[in-house]
Amino acid sequence: MKTVVLGAGIAGISTAWYLLQQGHEVTVIDRAEAAAMETSFANAGQLSYGYTTPWAAPGIPAKAAKWLFRQHSPLILKADGSLFQLQWLMQMLQNCTTERYQTNKERMVRISEYSREMFRRFEAETGMDFEGRKKGTLQIFRSTKEVEAAEKDIEVLAEYGVPYQRLKPEECLQHEPALHHALGKIAGALHLPNDATGDCHLFASRLKNLCEAKGAVFKFGHAVERFEHNGKQIQAVYAGGERFEAERFVCALGSFSRTVLADLGLKLPIYPVKGYSLTLPVTDGNEAPVSTILDETYKVAITRFDKRIRVGGMAELSGYGLSLPPERRETLALVVNDLYPKGGDLEKAEFWTGLRPMTPDSTPIIGAAGFNNLFLNTGHGTLGWTMSLGSAKITADLVCGITPEVRSDDLALSRYA
Template sequence: MRICVLGGGVIGVTTAYFLARDGHQVTLVERHADVAQETSHANGGQLSYSYVAPLADPSVLPKLPQWLFSREAALRFVPRLDPHQWRWCLAFLRACTRARSRATTAELLGLGFLSQRLLHEIVAREALAFDYVRNGKLVVYRDRDAFEGARGQARYQAQLGCEQHALDGAACVALEPALAHIGGEIAGGIHTPGEEAGDCDSFTRGLARAAERNGVELRLATEFSGLRTKGLRVQVAVTSAGDIEADAFVVCLGFQSQPMLASLGVSVPVYPLKGYSLTLPNASAWGAPRVSVTDAHHKVVYAPLGERLRIAGMVDLTGMSAHADHERIALLARQARETFPEAGDYGALQTWTGMRPATPDSKPLIGATHFRNLWMNTGHGALGFTLACGSAQLMADLLAERELALDGDAFAPGR
């Protein structure tokens, strides 16, 4: 088939790659001069296959007042006169049940483990250079109750195939000596030795070149303005370089998938969760962590990427603007300095802001629309890099009408 993939982030590029491997004639449309220039450009860098539990969980409900009124909350909510925001929030609250959270965790773990296996195959086949390490992940807790809750979650996930170990504060510092500065504050941690890290930007650009070798046509610096339909079929994608005809169209436009598909009457419950990252160049060999670390109290992740340290955090549910909030960036930098003061020259920090496309239940939308040849692969929130390969394989299997490796209904747009 001739397939047009819309969007050149990590989801769009992996989708194009897997479709081309199936023998399809694939065209990928991206408005920037290269792929991975928006949300995929400088994300947290952690490949967190075992840390996919949804944001929607009963434990978040007591935190709602803090999210509304504190400028320093890890998750900040600013209400807007936007019906889409309120519909998303109401759906999020409906998903905050223990039963739904547990079921969603199991479904996302399945997609995560599939993604991990497929990424390993790509790394072996394509020899991509993206500062990839299998260095494990340590989530540290400063609050005893939060740590006990994490131990309970780890026990549940062990039944689903996760290898995780609970450590006391001293053991956390022994595993990652760079934590010594806050060692007295650590109540405990959960260590997952199988987790990984890498530079999503380099991965996506490298995979795009591999996709080209597999026959994918990259139409970069090409603005996409809409889809023209006839009846229940899409005829062409309208772009600045002319109309693109195809047998099937796959929308991988992140949070922009929502307004684009809404114009066709397709409901897409995706809303952007703005996040921030800092990149510390020439990170200290002894003062920066070599294990991927997550500070659960501040909701900040630290991922070593070669000689750099990627620091990422914050969830701002504040509207559709990608404008950087410099107070939030300053807060993130301060928290990083307090946690790893000897990690490097914080005066040389590089900053980034990204709009993570999130669904209320934290599961991506992968599958068909009511148009016969229009599909979507979007809504991965903060897990785009982690879930990209499995999502692309699921998309390819659905288009080929093959037997699926997992329950496709769990991620169907109409669920």
């Protein structure tokens, strides 16, 4: 079966991989000049299966109101002049109830845990090196108030059977020895041993090569222009001045899924949430992080690759712009310098920004939509890397008419009908 995948980020390339394994003839189309050059390029790097949780939760509106007026805030809200931004925010607020939080949490954990299993299978099959580590995530709290607030998160972890360990400040050194500089600033911590790390861009680039070896064709520099359809079925997509026919189409265009599919009359509730990162070379391995550290106060993650440190965080709702304000860089630099002052060279840090495709309920949109041969794999928010292989396998199964290994009927766009 001939299938076109729109998008060569981590979601699109992973989907192509599983389609190829099921015998499809796959063409992947992307406007960029290479694989994973946008949102997948320099994300925070953590495979945070245990930290999977909806943004929309009870108490979040009150927290968000406080964050907006704080220096080095984890949340930045700027009007983008669109009605959609207001509608999306309202939908998100409607999901901040206990009932909806539980529903959304279950969906997200289901996908993340399945993705963890798919990563296990993938690594056993291919042995691919993507600078991955399996040493867990350490979430640190800078105040007793944060420690107490974490008890609600711990209850959720226990409910879903996610392993965790409460830690006193000095016990953090068992997992992150270089935090000895910052012990006086830590009130407590939570360790999630099942989490992992890895360079998403490196993984996607090498997976693209594996896909090509299996016969996939990649068309870079091809922006989607329009679709040809009869109202029920898509016959072709025009991109980069070329026409591509197929029997099945998969949209994995992240934040741009909404704008590209709008011409088909589809209204995807996906908003581009801007995130930032710094990538700096390691100067002293003994003074650098071992795995991933999540700073609860600033909502910033610090992740170790082989010879680099990735610092990522913040959520800015301001539209599709990709500017790099110096004050965002200052926040990231402040956190990494505070916790690992001798670990990396900030003067050589690369500053980056990307747009995370976020739904109001934080759950990705996976499944058929609008046309009987169009499928979606998009809207993963901050968990695109974490959920990548699980979401891709579910999508490929649905495209092939195979019942996925985990429940998927509540992941489709129809849940917003």
